[in-house]
Amino acid sequence: MSESGQLKQYIAFEIDDEIYAIDVLFVESIERMTQITRVPHSPPEVLGVINLRGDVMPVMSARRMLGYEEKTADDATRIAILRYDECRIGMIVDRVTEILNIPQDEVLWGGEALDEKRKVVISGLINLRDKPVMIVDIPRTLEWLLN
Amino acid sequence: MDNEQYMKLFIEESKEHLQNLNNNLLVLEQQPDNADVINEIFRSAHTLKGMAGSMGFKNMANLAHAMENVLDKIRKGNMDVSADIMDALFEALDILDGLLQGIIDKGMEDFMDINDISAKLQGLVDDSGSKDADHSPQKLEREGIPLADHHLHVMEEAVKNGFTPYYIEVRLKETCLMKAARAYIIFKAIENFGHIIYSNPSAQDIEEEKFDLSFSVVAVCKAELDTIKKELDSISEIESIDIREIHPDDIHGHSQSKKPQAQETDRTAAPQIKDKISRGTGRSIRVNIGRLDRLMNLVSELIIIKNRLQDLQRYGDTAVMAESLEYLGRVTGELHDAVMKVRMIPIQVVFEQFPRTVRNLARSTGKEVKLNIFGAETEVDRTIVDEIGEPLIHLIRNAIDHGIEPPQERIALGKPSAGLVELKAYHDGDSVVIEVSDDGRGIDIDKVLKRAIEQKLVSREEAETLSQQEILQFIFEAGFSTAEKVTDISGRGVGMDVVKTKIESIGGVVDIDSRPNHGTRFIIRLPLTLSIIQALLVSVGQEVYAIPIGSIKEIIEIPAKSIKLVRQKEFIDYRGLLIPFFRLAKVLECPGEVKADDVVTAVIVKKGERLAALSVDELIGQQEIVIKPLGKALSKIKIVSGATILGDGRVVLILDVNHLI
Numbered sequence: 001m002s003e004s005g006q007l008k009q010y011i012a013f014e015i016d017d018e019i020y021a022i023d024v025l026f027v028e029s030i031e032r033m034t035q036i037t038r039v040p041h042s043p044p045e046v047l048g049v050i051n052l053r054g055d056v057m058p059v060m061s062a063r064r065m066l067g068y069e070e071k072t073a074d075d076a077t078r079i080a081i082l083r084y085d086e087c088r089i090g091m092i093v094d095r096v097t098e099i100l101n102i103p104q105d106e107v108l109w110g111g112e113a114l115d116e117k118r119k120v121v122i123s124g125l126i127n128l129r130d131k132p133v134m135i136v137d138i139p140r141t142l143e144w145l146l147n
Numbered sequence: 148m149d150n151e152q153y154m155k156l157f158i159e160e161s162k163e164h165l166q167n168l169n170n171n172l173l174v175l176e177q178q179p180d181n182a183d184v185i186n187e188i189f190r191s192a193h194t195l196k197g198m199a200g201s202m203g204f205k206n207m208a209n210l211a212h213a214m215e216n217v218l219d220k221i222r223k224g225n226m227d228v229s230a231d232i233m234d235a236l237f238e239a240l241d242i243l244d245g246l247l248q249g250i251i252d253k254g255m256e257d258f259m260d261i262n263d264i265s266a267k268l269q270g271l272v273d274d275s276g277s278k279d280a281d282h283s284p285q286k287l288e289r290e291g292i293p294l295a296d297h298h299l300h301v302m303e304e305a306v307k308n309g310f311t312p313y314y315i316e317v318r319l320k321e322t323c324l325m326k327a328a329r330a331y332i333i334f335k336a337i338e339n340f341g342h343i344i345y346s347n348p349s350a351q352d353i354e355e356e357k358f359d360l361s362f363s364v365v366a367v368c369k370a371e372l373d374t375i376k377k378e379l380d381s382i383s384e385i386e387s388i389d390i391r392e393i394h395p396d397d398i399h400g401h402s403q404s405k406k407p408q409a410q411e412t413d414r415t416a417a418p419q420i421k422d423k424i425s426r427g428t429g430r431s432i433r434v435n436i437g438r439l440d441r442l443m444n445l446v447s448e449l450i451i452i453k454n455r456l457q458d459l460q461r462y463g464d465t466a467v468m469a470e471s472l473e474y475l476g477r478v479t480g481e482l483h484d485a486v487m488k489v490r491m492i493p494i495q496v497v498f499e500q501f502p503r504t505v506r507n508l509a510r511s512t513g514k515e516v517k518l519n520i521f522g523a524e525t526e527v528d529r530t531i532v533d534e535i536g537e538p539l540i541h542l543i544r545n546a547i548d549h550g551i552e553p554p555q556e557r558i559a560l561g562k563p564s565a566g567l568v569e570l571k572a573y574h575d576g577d578s579v580v581i582e583v584s585d586d587g588r589g590i591d592i593d594k595v596l597k598r599a600i601e602q603k604l605v606s607r608e609e610a611e612t613l614s615q616q617e618i619l620q621f622i623f624e625a626g627f628s629t630a631e632k633v634t635d636i637s638g639r640g641v642g643m644d645v646v647k648t649k650i651e652s653i654g655g656v657v658d659i660d661s662r663p664n665h666g667t668r669f670i671i672r673l674p675l676t677l678s679i680i681q682a683l684l685v686s687v688g689q690e691v692y693a694i695p696i697g698s699i700k701e702i703i704e705i706p707a708k709s710i711k712l713v714r715q716k717e718f719i720d721y722r723g724l725l726i727p728f729f730r731l732a733k734v735l736e737c738p739g740e741v742k743a744d745d746v747v748t749a750v751i752v753k754k755g756e757r758l759a760a761l762s763v764d765e766l767i768g769q770q771e772i773v774i775k776p777l778g779k780a781l782s783k784i785k786i787v788s789g790a791t792i793l794g795d796g797r798v799v800l801i802l803d804v805n806h807l808i
Binding site for chain 1: 734735736737738775776777778779781785787789790792796797798799800
């Protein structure tokens with residue numbers, strides 16, 4: 001198989017009616033929603049910390065990061081535990097839908113059309129059954145968050 | 148035992164012997180006639196020689212042998228201890244140290260040139276009185292330059308890459324005031340054209356002004372001879388410069404044919420060894436067997452009680468249950484204590500490097516300094532031992548450079564000519580205190596305040612309300628310095644902020660006490676343990692927070708009316724002292740409305756000597772908590788030092804009082 005046609009796995013999640021995807025390599029696990037302890041003086045995207053099997057783990061809201069309105073958690077709400085370098089953080093999403101196998105040459109760059117907030121963290125677009133899927137670039141997201 | 152284990156053992160033991168040598172040489176310098184010390188030094192050198200030899204580290208073995216020869220002569224009374232001998236022995240010790248470091252880092256000896264120092268030591272043995280002419284620059288010039296194999300190797304490579312090797316000999320004018328600085332300028336000038344690969348005397352000796360008037364360097368440059376000469380001629384205070392291009396036959400090294408090959412194979416083998424060693428060394432501690440036994444006993448007690456609790460499940464007897472739980476609580480408490488003790492080592496391992504530091508600093512600043520150490524046996528957590536060395540060295544440097552006056556000045560002030568630096572360690576409740584003090588000129592508070600206003604750290608109005616302690620804290624601000632002249636040692640305005648950051652990173656605080664002409668004292672307070680602490684749980688609005696017991700002085704109730712407002716800031720009267728009052732709900736930006744009771748519960752917290760009151764809604768109780776980090780994404784948040792997980796799984800944040808007040 002040629003380099004460009006290589007398959008990459010993504011985890012797809014939804015916020016309202018829009019679909020996003022994260023490279024599966026950065027996802028450690030998917031957890032159910034749990035109690036969050038607020039951390040004062042933290043960036044607005046970070047909601048607080050959770051107890052993940054005895055470890056304390058910061059969690060951020062995908063809604064806040066991508067510029068959506070707040071919504072109360074429900075049964076479908078999930079926390080995707082992400083890991084990049086030495087940074088581990090949970091990302092709260094509305095629901096996790098499926099795992100996608102995407103050939104790399106089908107990933108397009110359509111970032112020009114995005115708003116400022118999303119331009120920072122979205123690195124590509126995929127057309128899935130005639131719906132756009134936005135790829136969230138985890139390294140960029142975390143770097144942006146840390147600074 | 149495989150090779151790796153031999154290597155570990157060799158490194159551990161060599162470190163010990165080198166430290167021993169260092170300590171004993173310092174004693175010898177003070178008591179030149181102490182036969183016991185001489186014998187002790189001789190034995191250390193001898194053992195080191197044997198160990199290095201059996202591991203195949205030739206440079207180390209040869210150098211230790213050369214030291215041994217000198218010491219043997221002293222031991223037999225054929226030679227007196229002189230400053231020259233001490234300097235040579237210390238120099239040899241430093242080189243041994245460097246060699247050992249190379250072995251730890253790379254798994255092999257560095258290609259260090261030990262010829263100079265060996266010759267120096269041999270010269271002392273041959274004739275302790277006369278100056279040995281063996282390595283004066285003139286002679287070297289006649290006979291060619293004594294370069295080691297690795298120098299030649301570098302030179303060959305450089306020539307291949309279009310560099311030209313030059314031999315440069317510089318003689319400074321006799322009137323030259325700061326020889327080291329002048330030499331530095333010359334070095335810099337040469338380095339503009341290429342790289343210096345060798346210098347005689349060594350770069351360090353030149354830096355420390357341990358040379359007469361002339362020195363020589365071998366450099367590989369990409370410039371023409373004339374260009375370099377012209378550049379160097381423009382530097383003042385130089386008597387003469389001699390630059391020659393080096394031709395291959397101008398150099399006599401050692402055997403040139405076979406060795407480079409052998410080095411090549413060594414190099415490829417090195418990384419593997421390095422990995423293995425770095426995992427094993429530096430992080431190990433020796434533990435008293437009694438402490439381990441105690442640990443073992445406690446673990447067996449835990450097993451017994453676990454079995455008992457299992458039985459209880461079957462019968463459901465609540466009275467026995469309560470008793471067992473109490474027992475369990477006691478055992479886990481003691482277990483924690485015992486594990487903590489295993490991690491504890493005497494602060495001696497940090498302190499013992501300082502006599503040498505002080506000696507060197509005193510020499511380079513031309514001051515007389517006496518160092519007194521108290522409480523070296525005080526035990527602290529391993530992590531603290533690893534981290535505290537650097538800030539302490541910095542404080543000692545500051546004490547000698549800025550604190551202690553030159554001898555004449557001291558005598559004029561009616562002080563003894565030798566300055567005193569004191570290092571003290573002791574336990575105080577749940578913390579370890581380390582003090583660094585000097586009897587020098589003290590910190591000029593007015594100057595600090597003036598500089599703080601200049602650097603806009605504080606407004607002129609605010610400045611008037613500051614206490615002496617608060618003013619002194621400015622010296623910990625980044626970029627703050629009152630030193631008028633920049634010296635080699637300190638005064639560049641960097642450092643004190645690093646000291647503070649480092650100490651705070653291990654949960655400590657620094658306080659300063661200074662009196663003009665009486666000296667300065669830095670008081671460092673560190674927690675005994677870093678992972679499990681006693682904390683007070685408090686509720687603030689809907690939230691629960693933990694405050695480390697170590698930073699709590701008292702809990703009081705105060706009428707809301709007694710809170711005073713001074714310049715938009717709240718204060719309370721605490722035992723006749725006006726201390727700042729912080730409403731935690733506000734500081735922590737708690738959601739929901741702020742309660743307005745008639746009586747306020749206030750936790751009086753301390754940061755070193757400073758006090759503050761924190762208002763809380765409710766006291767929940769005292770608990771032993773395990774500190775967990777918040778994670779990298781939140782590492783910038785200062786007012787919270789970590790989090791803990793309660794019995795019911797809730798995460799509770801631990802407040803960092805140092806950053807709150």
